[in-house]
Amino acid sequence: MTKYKIKHDIGECIGCAACAAISDNWEMVEINGEEKAKPKKGEIDESELEDNKEAAESCPVEVIHIVDTETKKKII
Numbered sequence: 001m002t003k004y005k006i007k008h009d010i011g012e013c014i015g016c017a018a019c020a021a022i023s024d025n026w027e028m029v030e031i032n033g034e035e036k037a038k039p040k041k042g043e044i045d046e047s048e049l050e051d052n053k054e055a056a057e058s059c060p061v062e063v064i065h066i067v068d069t070e071t072k073k074k075i076i
């Protein structure tokens, strides 16, 4: 069952690839000639939380957020 939603402000992503180096859920793609990160899965369960949290913590511009779908609270 899905428990968390990934929110990524792709417009503010600077394409540093830190998240993709840390988590398998993140990959780099080219959009309009710019390198951007993209989550492979936009919804994750408990077992994938730590990995994605570390990716969010690694982001220098803090554009990765994770929201608990039940409580609607932002985890990060």
Ligand code: SF4
Residues within 6 Å of the ligand: 012, 013, 014, 015, 016, 017, 018, 019, 020, 036, 037, 058, 059, 060, 061, 062, 063, 064
């Ligand atoms: S760490 Fe942040 S800025 Fe860097 S590629 Fe990932 S989302 Fe973009």
